[in-house]
Amino acid sequence: MPINPDAVGSVGEPTEISWTSKQSLIYALGIGAGVADPTGFELEFTTENSDGVTQRAFPTQGVVMGGGGTPDFGSFNPVFLLHAEQAITCHREIPATGTGIATGRVGNIWDKGKAALVYLETDVTDPEGEPLWSTSAGLFLGGEGGWGGERGPSNDWEAPERNPDHVVSYATRSDQALLYRLSGDRNPLHSDPTFASAAGFDTPILHGLCTYGFTGRALLHATCGSDPARFAGMSGRFKSPVTPGEVLEVHAWEIDDATVLFQTRIGDRVVFDAGVMTRRH
Template sequence: MPLDPTAAGTRSAPNTSSWRSKDALLYALGVGAGVSDPTGFELEFTTENTKGVEQKALPTMCVVLGGGLGGPDSPLARIGTYNPAMLVHGEQGFTLHKPLPVEATISSVSRIAGIYDKGKAALVVTETEATDTADNQLLFTTTSALFIRGEGGWGGDRGPAGPQKVPEREADHVVTYTTRPDQALLYRLNGDRNPLHSDPSFAAAGGFDTPILHGLCTYGFTGRALLHTLCAGDPARFRAMHGRFSSPVLPGETLDIHIWHGDSGTAQFQTRVGDRVVLDTGTATYH
Protein backbone atom coordinates (compact mmCIF):
# COMPACT_ATOMS: atom_id res chain seq x y z
CA MET A 1 0.00 0.00 0.00
CA PRO A 2 1.39 3.46 -0.91
CA LEU A 3 1.13 6.50 1.33
CA ASP A 4 -2.35 7.30 2.60
CA PRO A 5 -3.00 11.08 2.52
CA THR A 6 -6.12 10.59 4.65
CA ALA A 7 -3.82 9.76 7.58
CA ALA A 8 -3.32 13.50 8.05
CA GLY A 9 -4.68 14.45 11.46
CA THR A 10 -3.83 11.10 13.05
CA ARG A 11 -2.78 11.61 16.66
CA SER A 12 -0.79 9.54 19.14
CA ALA A 13 -1.85 8.60 22.63
CA PRO A 14 -0.27 10.80 25.34
CA ASN A 15 3.32 9.80 26.06
CA THR A 16 4.96 10.57 29.40
CA SER A 17 8.71 11.13 29.57
CA SER A 18 11.23 12.85 31.80
CA TRP A 19 14.71 14.33 31.75
CA ARG A 20 17.13 15.28 34.49
CA SER A 21 20.08 17.62 35.04
CA LYS A 22 22.53 15.10 33.59
CA ASP A 23 20.54 14.89 30.35
CA ALA A 24 20.67 18.68 29.93
CA LEU A 25 24.44 18.64 30.52
CA LEU A 26 24.98 15.82 28.01
CA TYR A 27 22.90 17.56 25.37
CA ALA A 28 24.84 20.81 25.80
CA LEU A 29 28.17 18.99 25.39
CA GLY A 30 26.76 17.13 22.39
CA VAL A 31 26.13 20.40 20.53
CA GLY A 32 29.54 21.85 21.35
CA ALA A 33 28.92 23.90 24.50
CA GLY A 34 32.06 24.47 26.52
CA VAL A 35 34.38 23.51 23.67
CA SER A 36 33.53 25.61 20.63
CA ASP A 37 32.40 28.73 22.52
CA PRO A 38 35.12 31.35 21.92
CA THR A 39 34.01 33.48 24.89
CA GLY A 40 34.11 30.90 27.66
CA PHE A 41 32.98 27.46 28.75
CA GLU A 42 29.23 28.11 29.00
CA LEU A 43 29.27 26.80 32.55
CA GLU A 44 25.56 27.51 33.04
CA PHE A 45 24.87 24.82 30.42
CA THR A 46 27.76 22.42 31.09
CA THR A 47 27.92 22.27 34.91
CA GLU A 48 25.45 21.97 37.77
CA ASN A 49 27.69 22.84 40.74
CA THR A 50 29.66 25.97 39.81
CA LYS A 51 29.60 28.62 42.52
CA GLY A 52 27.37 31.53 41.58
CA VAL A 53 26.15 29.82 38.38
CA GLU A 54 22.65 28.36 38.02
CA GLN A 55 22.34 25.48 35.56
CA LYS A 56 20.16 26.17 32.50
CA ALA A 57 18.96 24.09 29.55
CA LEU A 58 19.69 25.02 25.96
CA PRO A 59 16.45 25.91 24.11
CA THR A 60 17.13 23.53 21.21
CA MET A 61 17.17 20.56 23.59
CA CYS A 62 13.39 20.35 23.18
CA VAL A 63 13.84 18.75 19.73
CA VAL A 64 15.19 15.55 21.35
CA LEU A 65 12.53 15.40 24.08
CA GLY A 66 9.03 13.98 24.08
CA GLY A 67 7.84 11.00 22.09
CA GLY A 68 4.84 9.59 20.30
CA LEU A 69 6.39 9.29 16.81
CA GLY A 70 8.19 6.01 17.37
CA GLY A 71 6.83 2.46 17.61
CA PRO A 72 4.04 0.49 15.95
CA ASP A 73 1.24 2.66 17.39
CA SER A 74 2.71 6.00 16.31
CA PRO A 75 0.96 8.24 13.75
CA LEU A 76 3.85 7.61 11.32
CA ALA A 77 2.99 3.92 11.35
CA ARG A 78 -0.40 4.79 9.86
CA ILE A 79 0.65 6.83 6.83
CA GLY A 80 1.16 3.76 4.61
CA THR A 81 4.21 1.86 3.42
CA TYR A 82 7.44 3.30 2.05
CA ASN A 83 11.14 2.52 1.88
CA PRO A 84 12.73 3.97 5.05
CA ALA A 85 15.98 4.47 3.14
CA MET A 86 14.16 7.07 1.01
CA LEU A 87 13.13 9.17 4.03
CA VAL A 88 15.06 12.39 4.69
CA HIS A 89 14.65 14.76 7.63
CA GLY A 90 13.97 17.95 5.68
CA GLU A 91 13.03 20.63 8.21
CA GLN A 92 12.87 21.17 11.96
CA GLY A 93 11.22 23.82 14.07
CA PHE A 94 10.12 24.49 17.62
CA THR A 95 8.32 27.07 19.74
CA LEU A 96 8.98 27.43 23.46
CA HIS A 97 5.91 28.56 25.40
CA LYS A 98 8.04 29.04 28.52
CA PRO A 99 11.75 28.47 29.28
CA LEU A 100 12.83 24.83 29.13
CA PRO A 101 13.51 23.47 32.65
CA VAL A 102 16.69 21.62 33.52
CA GLU A 103 14.52 18.81 34.89
CA ALA A 104 10.88 18.03 34.08
CA THR A 105 8.27 15.41 33.28
CA ILE A 106 6.09 16.04 30.24
CA SER A 107 3.06 14.53 28.58
CA SER A 108 3.37 14.80 24.80
CA VAL A 109 0.94 14.15 21.95
CA SER A 110 2.10 13.92 18.33
CA ARG A 111 0.06 14.17 15.15
CA ILE A 112 0.43 14.08 11.39
CA ALA A 113 -0.13 17.74 10.56
CA GLY A 114 -0.15 17.22 6.80
CA ILE A 115 0.79 14.93 3.91
CA TYR A 116 1.63 16.78 0.70
CA ASP A 117 2.40 15.81 -2.88
CA LYS A 118 5.70 17.31 -4.05
CA GLY A 119 5.73 15.43 -7.35
CA LYS A 120 8.79 13.20 -7.04
CA ALA A 121 8.44 13.02 -3.26
CA ALA A 122 5.90 13.16 -0.48
CA LEU A 123 6.20 15.66 2.36
CA VAL A 124 4.96 14.48 5.76
CA VAL A 125 4.70 17.19 8.42
CA THR A 126 4.52 16.16 12.08
CA GLU A 127 3.78 18.20 15.19
CA THR A 128 4.32 17.37 18.85
CA GLU A 129 2.92 19.34 21.78
CA ALA A 130 4.46 18.79 25.21
CA THR A 131 2.75 19.75 28.47
CA ASP A 132 4.66 20.19 31.72
CA THR A 133 2.99 17.83 34.21
CA ALA A 134 4.08 20.05 37.11
CA ASP A 135 1.57 22.79 36.16
CA ASN A 136 -0.32 21.29 33.17
CA GLN A 137 0.86 24.21 31.01
CA LEU A 138 2.03 23.85 27.41
CA LEU A 139 5.84 23.81 27.47
CA PHE A 140 6.90 23.47 23.83
CA THR A 141 5.73 22.57 20.34
CA THR A 142 8.03 20.92 17.81
CA THR A 143 7.47 20.43 14.08
CA SER A 144 9.32 18.24 11.59
CA ALA A 145 9.07 17.88 7.82
CA LEU A 146 9.99 14.48 6.40
CA PHE A 147 10.63 14.05 2.67
CA ILE A 148 9.99 10.56 1.31
CA ARG A 149 11.52 10.27 -2.13
CA GLY A 150 9.57 8.36 -4.77
CA GLU A 151 6.23 8.61 -2.95
CA GLY A 152 4.73 11.70 -4.63
CA GLY A 153 2.74 12.09 -7.80
CA TRP A 154 -0.78 11.17 -6.67
CA GLY A 155 -2.12 14.62 -7.60
CA GLY A 156 -2.58 15.86 -4.06
CA ASP A 157 -2.14 19.25 -2.41
CA ARG A 158 1.43 20.53 -2.76
CA GLY A 159 1.23 22.20 0.62
CA PRO A 160 2.20 25.67 1.81
CA ALA A 161 4.94 27.70 0.16
CA GLY A 162 8.46 27.24 1.44
CA PRO A 163 10.04 29.58 3.99
CA GLN A 164 11.45 32.93 2.92
CA LYS A 165 15.00 32.86 1.57
CA VAL A 166 17.71 34.61 3.53
CA PRO A 167 18.71 38.15 2.44
CA GLU A 168 21.25 38.57 -0.35
CA ARG A 169 23.20 41.21 1.59
CA GLU A 170 26.08 40.43 3.94
CA ALA A 171 25.02 38.98 7.29
CA ASP A 172 24.90 41.23 10.35
CA HIS A 173 26.75 38.57 12.35
CA VAL A 174 28.78 35.47 11.53
CA VAL A 175 29.48 33.03 14.36
CA THR A 176 32.04 30.28 13.76
CA TYR A 177 32.09 26.96 15.63
CA THR A 178 34.31 23.98 14.83
CA THR A 179 32.81 20.56 15.48
CA ARG A 180 34.89 17.80 17.05
CA PRO A 181 36.07 14.78 15.01
CA ASP A 182 34.14 12.62 17.50
CA GLN A 183 31.11 14.97 17.69
CA ALA A 184 28.64 12.40 16.35
CA LEU A 185 29.80 9.78 18.88
CA LEU A 186 29.05 12.24 21.67
CA TYR A 187 25.78 13.57 20.27
CA ARG A 188 24.33 10.08 19.66
CA LEU A 189 24.14 9.60 23.44
CA ASN A 190 21.12 11.93 23.36
CA GLY A 191 19.10 9.09 21.83
CA ASP A 192 19.69 8.90 18.06
CA ARG A 193 21.79 5.74 17.68
CA ASN A 194 21.43 5.53 13.89
CA PRO A 195 24.66 3.80 12.72
CA LEU A 196 24.85 6.25 9.81
CA HIS A 197 26.51 8.54 12.34
CA SER A 198 28.93 6.02 13.86
CA ASP A 199 29.51 2.91 11.71
CA PRO A 200 31.87 3.47 8.73
CA SER A 201 30.54 0.43 6.85
CA PHE A 202 26.92 1.54 7.28
CA ALA A 203 27.82 5.07 6.16
CA ALA A 204 29.62 3.65 3.10
CA ALA A 205 26.49 1.69 2.15
CA GLY A 206 24.64 5.00 2.20
CA GLY A 207 27.16 6.59 -0.16
CA PHE A 208 29.26 8.47 2.43
CA ASP A 209 33.01 8.15 2.83
CA THR A 210 32.69 8.50 6.60
CA PRO A 211 29.85 8.68 9.17
CA ILE A 212 28.05 12.02 9.00
CA LEU A 213 26.96 14.35 11.78
CA HIS A 214 23.36 14.30 12.94
CA GLY A 215 21.34 17.09 11.34
CA LEU A 216 19.91 17.97 14.75
CA CYS A 217 23.47 18.33 16.08
CA THR A 218 24.16 20.99 13.42
CA TYR A 219 20.79 22.47 14.41
CA GLY A 220 21.91 22.62 18.06
CA PHE A 221 25.21 24.32 17.20
CA THR A 222 23.23 26.88 15.19
CA GLY A 223 20.81 27.40 18.06
CA ARG A 224 23.70 28.19 20.40
CA ALA A 225 24.95 30.85 17.99
CA LEU A 226 21.47 32.39 17.85
CA LEU A 227 21.13 32.26 21.64
CA HIS A 228 24.39 34.10 22.30
CA THR A 229 24.02 36.58 19.43
CA LEU A 230 20.34 37.48 19.75
CA CYS A 231 19.55 36.77 23.42
CA ALA A 232 22.86 37.55 25.17
CA GLY A 233 22.97 33.90 26.25
CA ASP A 234 19.65 34.06 28.14
CA PRO A 235 17.42 31.05 27.25
CA ALA A 236 14.36 32.80 28.71
CA ARG A 237 14.49 35.21 25.76
CA PHE A 238 14.58 32.48 23.07
CA ARG A 239 11.14 31.94 21.55
CA ALA A 240 11.26 29.88 18.34
CA MET A 241 13.51 28.52 15.57
CA HIS A 242 12.97 26.84 12.21
CA GLY A 243 15.40 25.67 9.53
CA ARG A 244 15.70 23.45 6.45
CA PHE A 245 18.45 20.82 6.19
CA SER A 246 20.20 21.12 2.83
CA SER A 247 23.52 19.23 3.06
CA PRO A 248 25.20 16.82 5.50
CA VAL A 249 28.05 17.84 7.78
CA LEU A 250 31.08 15.69 8.58
CA PRO A 251 32.38 15.61 12.16
CA GLY A 252 35.34 17.95 12.47
CA GLU A 253 34.06 20.47 9.93
CA THR A 254 33.69 24.15 10.80
CA LEU A 255 30.25 25.78 10.84
CA ASP A 256 29.72 29.43 9.96
CA ILE A 257 26.34 30.66 11.19
CA HIS A 258 25.23 33.77 9.25
CA ILE A 259 22.59 35.86 11.05
CA TRP A 260 20.48 38.73 9.69
CA HIS A 261 18.36 40.98 11.93
CA GLY A 262 14.72 41.37 10.90
CA ASP A 263 11.87 43.26 12.46
CA SER A 264 11.88 43.61 16.24
CA GLY A 265 12.35 40.19 17.79
CA THR A 266 12.98 38.31 14.53
CA ALA A 267 16.04 37.13 12.63
CA GLN A 268 16.99 34.94 9.69
CA PHE A 269 19.96 32.61 9.53
CA GLN A 270 21.90 30.25 7.31
CA THR A 271 24.60 27.77 8.38
CA ARG A 272 27.45 27.00 6.00
CA VAL A 273 30.56 24.84 5.79
CA GLY A 274 32.78 26.97 3.60
CA ASP A 275 30.63 27.78 0.55
CA ARG A 276 28.31 24.81 1.16
CA VAL A 277 24.95 25.61 2.75
CA VAL A 278 23.99 22.96 5.33
CA LEU A 279 21.04 24.60 7.15
CA ASP A 280 19.00 27.03 5.06
CA THR A 281 16.08 29.51 5.13
CA GLY A 282 16.32 29.73 8.91
CA THR A 283 14.09 31.92 11.05
CA ALA A 284 14.19 32.74 14.76
CA THR A 285 12.08 34.80 17.12
CA TYR A 286 13.11 36.06 20.53
CA HIS A 287 12.17 38.50 23.28
Protein backbone atom coordinates in the same frame (compact mmCIF):
# COMPACT_ATOMS: atom_id res chain seq x y z
CA MET B 1 1.82 -0.48 3.04
CA PRO B 2 3.03 2.82 1.47
CA ILE B 3 2.58 6.29 2.93
CA ASN B 4 -1.06 6.98 3.86
CA PRO B 5 -2.08 10.58 3.02
CA ASP B 6 -5.34 10.08 4.93
CA ALA B 7 -3.34 9.98 8.17
CA VAL B 8 -3.09 13.80 8.17
CA GLY B 9 -4.48 15.14 11.43
CA SER B 10 -4.23 11.86 13.32
CA VAL B 11 -3.37 12.37 16.99
CA GLY B 12 -1.46 9.92 19.16
CA GLU B 13 -1.93 9.02 22.78
CA PRO B 14 -0.44 11.53 25.24
CA THR B 15 2.81 10.21 26.68
CA GLU B 16 4.61 11.20 29.86
CA ILE B 17 8.21 12.17 29.25
CA SER B 18 10.94 13.21 31.64
CA TRP B 19 14.50 14.46 31.40
CA THR B 20 17.31 14.73 33.87
CA SER B 21 20.15 17.08 34.66
CA LYS B 22 22.54 14.51 33.15
CA GLN B 23 20.60 14.38 29.88
CA SER B 24 20.75 18.17 29.63
CA LEU B 25 24.51 18.11 30.22
CA ILE B 26 25.03 15.43 27.56
CA TYR B 27 22.93 17.38 25.06
CA ALA B 28 24.94 20.54 25.73
CA LEU B 29 28.22 18.72 25.09
CA GLY B 30 26.71 17.12 21.98
CA ILE B 31 26.17 20.55 20.40
CA GLY B 32 29.67 21.77 21.24
CA ALA B 33 29.12 23.69 24.47
CA GLY B 34 32.22 24.19 26.58
CA VAL B 35 34.76 23.43 23.87
CA ALA B 36 36.13 26.97 23.60
CA ASP B 37 36.24 27.62 27.36
CA PRO B 38 35.60 24.44 29.37
CA THR B 39 35.70 26.09 32.81
CA GLY B 40 34.26 29.50 31.96
CA PHE B 41 31.76 30.48 29.31
CA GLU B 42 28.70 28.14 29.13
CA LEU B 43 29.23 26.59 32.57
CA GLU B 44 25.49 27.02 33.21
CA PHE B 45 24.86 24.54 30.39
CA THR B 46 27.74 22.11 30.96
CA THR B 47 27.77 21.74 34.77
CA GLU B 48 25.20 21.28 37.52
CA ASN B 49 27.24 22.02 40.63
CA SER B 50 29.51 24.99 39.89
CA ASP B 51 29.65 27.62 42.62
CA GLY B 52 27.14 30.40 42.00
CA VAL B 53 25.94 28.87 38.72
CA THR B 54 22.43 27.48 38.15
CA GLN B 55 22.11 24.82 35.47
CA ARG B 56 20.06 25.75 32.40
CA ALA B 57 19.11 23.88 29.23
CA PHE B 58 19.63 24.91 25.63
CA PRO B 59 16.26 25.76 24.00
CA THR B 60 16.82 23.34 21.11
CA GLN B 61 17.01 20.40 23.52
CA GLY B 62 13.24 20.05 23.13
CA VAL B 63 13.72 18.43 19.70
CA VAL B 64 15.35 15.33 21.25
CA MET B 65 13.22 14.81 24.36
CA GLY B 66 10.47 12.56 23.02
CA GLY B 67 7.68 13.05 20.53
CA GLY B 68 4.76 11.33 22.17
CA GLY B 69 2.96 8.46 20.50
CA THR B 70 3.18 9.06 16.75
CA PRO B 71 0.10 7.78 14.87
CA ASP B 72 0.67 5.35 12.02
CA PHE B 73 1.09 7.07 8.64
CA GLY B 74 2.19 4.10 6.52
CA SER B 75 5.53 2.44 5.86
CA PHE B 76 8.75 3.46 4.13
CA ASN B 77 12.37 2.37 3.65
CA PRO B 78 14.41 4.08 6.39
CA VAL B 79 17.52 4.08 4.19
CA PHE B 80 15.82 6.76 2.06
CA LEU B 81 14.67 8.95 4.95
CA LEU B 82 16.19 12.42 5.21
CA HIS B 83 15.38 15.02 7.82
CA ALA B 84 14.30 17.95 5.63
CA GLU B 85 12.96 20.61 8.02
CA GLN B 86 12.80 21.34 11.74
CA ALA B 87 11.04 23.88 13.90
CA ILE B 88 10.68 24.43 17.63
CA THR B 89 8.54 26.92 19.53
CA CYS B 90 9.50 27.47 23.17
CA HIS B 91 6.44 28.69 25.03
CA ARG B 92 8.72 29.38 27.99
CA GLU B 93 12.23 28.43 29.09
CA ILE B 94 12.77 24.67 29.07
CA PRO B 95 14.07 23.60 32.51
CA ALA B 96 17.24 21.55 32.85
CA THR B 97 15.25 18.76 34.52
CA GLY B 98 11.55 18.07 34.44
CA THR B 99 8.49 16.07 33.43
CA GLY B 100 5.99 16.74 30.67
CA ILE B 101 3.13 15.32 28.64
CA ALA B 102 3.88 14.93 24.91
CA THR B 103 1.14 14.57 22.30
CA GLY B 104 2.16 13.68 18.76
CA ARG B 105 0.18 14.13 15.57
CA VAL B 106 0.63 13.78 11.82
CA GLY B 107 0.77 17.16 10.13
CA ASN B 108 0.66 17.79 6.39
CA ILE B 109 1.77 15.12 3.92
CA TRP B 110 2.87 16.48 0.54
CA ASP B 111 3.47 14.59 -2.70
CA LYS B 112 6.84 15.64 -4.14
CA GLY B 113 6.65 13.27 -7.11
CA LYS B 114 9.48 10.86 -6.37
CA ALA B 115 9.19 11.39 -2.62
CA ALA B 116 6.78 12.27 0.15
CA LEU B 117 7.27 15.11 2.65
CA VAL B 118 5.68 14.19 5.98
CA TYR B 119 5.40 16.54 8.95
CA LEU B 120 5.33 15.07 12.44
CA GLU B 121 4.29 17.51 15.15
CA THR B 122 4.48 17.38 18.94
CA ASP B 123 3.08 19.56 21.70
CA VAL B 124 4.56 19.24 25.19
CA THR B 125 2.91 20.58 28.34
CA ASP B 126 3.87 20.42 31.98
CA PRO B 127 1.89 18.01 34.21
CA GLU B 128 -0.63 20.82 34.90
CA GLY B 129 -1.31 21.26 31.18
CA GLU B 130 0.60 24.51 30.66
CA PRO B 131 2.50 24.61 27.32
CA LEU B 132 6.25 24.02 27.40
CA TRP B 133 7.29 23.61 23.77
CA SER B 134 6.06 22.50 20.33
CA THR B 135 8.04 20.92 17.49
CA SER B 136 7.54 20.13 13.83
CA ALA B 137 9.83 17.79 11.86
CA GLY B 138 9.62 17.52 8.07
CA LEU B 139 10.71 14.09 6.84
CA PHE B 140 11.65 13.56 3.18
CA LEU B 141 10.87 9.95 2.27
CA GLY B 142 12.46 8.92 -1.02
CA GLY B 143 10.43 6.66 -3.29
CA GLU B 144 7.14 7.34 -1.50
CA GLY B 145 5.57 10.04 -3.71
CA GLY B 146 3.57 9.91 -6.91
CA TRP B 147 0.01 9.32 -5.66
CA GLY B 148 -1.29 12.54 -7.23
CA GLY B 149 -1.48 14.61 -4.06
CA GLU B 150 -0.71 18.30 -3.57
CA ARG B 151 2.95 19.36 -3.66
CA GLY B 152 2.60 21.86 -0.82
CA PRO B 153 3.52 25.54 -0.58
CA SER B 154 6.79 27.04 -1.80
CA ASN B 155 9.14 28.94 0.48
CA ASP B 156 9.92 32.55 -0.49
CA TRP B 157 12.64 33.09 2.17
CA GLU B 158 15.57 35.20 0.99
CA ALA B 159 18.68 36.36 2.78
CA PRO B 160 18.85 40.16 3.14
CA GLU B 161 21.06 41.92 0.59
CA ARG B 162 23.46 43.22 3.21
CA ASN B 163 26.17 41.86 5.43
CA PRO B 164 24.90 39.79 8.35
CA ASP B 165 24.74 41.42 11.77
CA HIS B 166 26.43 38.37 13.28
CA VAL B 167 28.68 35.59 11.99
CA VAL B 168 29.43 32.86 14.53
CA SER B 169 31.91 30.10 13.69
CA TYR B 170 31.90 26.74 15.48
CA ALA B 171 34.13 23.78 14.60
CA THR B 172 32.52 20.37 14.99
CA ARG B 173 34.63 17.49 16.31
CA SER B 174 35.54 14.44 14.24
CA ASP B 175 33.65 12.35 16.81
CA GLN B 176 30.72 14.82 17.12
CA ALA B 177 28.12 12.35 15.83
CA LEU B 178 29.22 9.70 18.33
CA LEU B 179 28.78 12.17 21.17
CA TYR B 180 25.51 13.61 19.89
CA ARG B 181 23.89 10.18 19.44
CA LEU B 182 23.97 9.78 23.24
CA SER B 183 21.00 12.17 23.30
CA GLY B 184 18.84 9.48 21.73
CA ASP B 185 19.15 9.45 17.93
CA ARG B 186 20.89 6.12 17.25
CA ASN B 187 20.24 6.17 13.48
CA PRO B 188 23.20 4.20 12.03
CA LEU B 189 23.44 6.73 9.18
CA HIS B 190 25.56 8.73 11.63
CA SER B 191 27.82 5.97 12.89
CA ASP B 192 27.81 2.89 10.62
CA PRO B 193 29.89 3.19 7.41
CA THR B 194 27.98 0.33 5.75
CA PHE B 195 24.58 1.91 6.39
CA ALA B 196 25.86 5.33 5.29
CA SER B 197 27.22 3.83 2.05
CA ALA B 198 23.85 2.20 1.30
CA ALA B 199 22.27 5.65 1.67
CA GLY B 200 24.74 7.14 -0.83
CA PHE B 201 27.26 8.78 1.52
CA ASP B 202 31.02 8.19 1.55
CA THR B 203 31.11 8.32 5.33
CA PRO B 204 28.62 8.65 8.20
CA ILE B 205 27.22 12.18 8.33
CA LEU B 206 26.42 14.46 11.24
CA HIS B 207 22.87 14.40 12.60
CA GLY B 208 20.83 17.20 11.09
CA LEU B 209 19.58 17.99 14.57
CA CYS B 210 23.16 18.35 15.76
CA THR B 211 23.71 21.04 13.12
CA TYR B 212 20.38 22.50 14.28
CA GLY B 213 21.60 22.52 17.89
CA PHE B 214 24.93 24.16 17.00
CA THR B 215 22.97 26.78 15.07
CA GLY B 216 20.54 27.43 17.91
CA ARG B 217 23.44 27.72 20.35
CA ALA B 218 25.09 30.35 18.13
CA LEU B 219 21.84 32.31 17.84
CA LEU B 220 21.24 32.13 21.59
CA HIS B 221 24.60 33.69 22.37
CA ALA B 222 24.69 36.19 19.47
CA THR B 223 21.10 37.49 19.52
CA CYS B 224 19.57 36.61 22.92
CA GLY B 225 22.35 37.61 25.27
CA SER B 226 22.85 33.89 26.10
CA ASP B 227 19.48 33.91 27.92
CA PRO B 228 17.29 30.86 27.09
CA ALA B 229 14.22 32.69 28.41
CA ARG B 230 14.46 35.08 25.43
CA PHE B 231 14.65 32.28 22.85
CA ALA B 232 11.11 31.87 21.46
CA GLY B 233 11.72 29.54 18.52
CA MET B 234 13.60 28.69 15.33
CA SER B 235 12.83 26.95 12.07
CA GLY B 236 14.48 26.16 8.77
CA ARG B 237 15.45 23.60 6.17
CA PHE B 238 18.36 21.18 6.01
CA LYS B 239 20.10 21.93 2.75
CA SER B 240 23.29 19.86 2.64
CA PRO B 241 24.83 17.14 4.82
CA VAL B 242 27.62 17.94 7.26
CA THR B 243 30.62 15.69 7.88
CA PRO B 244 31.89 15.59 11.48
CA GLY B 245 34.96 17.82 11.76
CA GLU B 246 33.70 20.55 9.44
CA VAL B 247 33.39 24.17 10.59
CA LEU B 248 29.89 25.67 10.77
CA GLU B 249 29.34 29.39 10.22
CA VAL B 250 26.01 30.87 11.32
CA HIS B 251 25.09 34.08 9.48
CA ALA B 252 22.33 36.05 11.24
CA TRP B 253 20.41 39.17 10.24
CA GLU B 254 18.38 41.00 12.88
CA ILE B 255 15.17 42.11 11.15
CA ASP B 256 13.42 43.63 14.14
CA ASP B 257 13.24 43.19 17.91
CA ALA B 258 11.48 39.84 17.53
CA THR B 259 12.78 38.34 14.27
CA VAL B 260 16.18 37.09 13.12
CA LEU B 261 16.83 35.47 9.73
CA PHE B 262 19.77 33.09 9.46
CA GLN B 263 21.71 30.56 7.40
CA THR B 264 24.31 28.03 8.46
CA ARG B 265 27.17 27.54 6.01
CA ILE B 266 30.38 25.61 5.50
CA GLY B 267 32.45 27.97 3.39
CA ASP B 268 30.19 28.95 0.49
CA ARG B 269 27.95 25.88 0.91
CA VAL B 270 24.65 26.42 2.71
CA VAL B 271 23.86 23.49 5.03
CA PHE B 272 20.82 24.91 6.89
CA ASP B 273 18.65 27.37 4.99
CA ALA B 274 15.56 29.56 5.24
CA GLY B 275 16.17 30.10 8.94
CA VAL B 276 13.77 32.16 11.00
CA MET B 277 14.29 32.75 14.71
CA THR B 278 11.92 34.53 17.09
CA ARG B 279 12.92 36.02 20.43
CA ARG B 280 11.44 37.76 23.43
CA HIS B 281 12.49 41.00 25.10
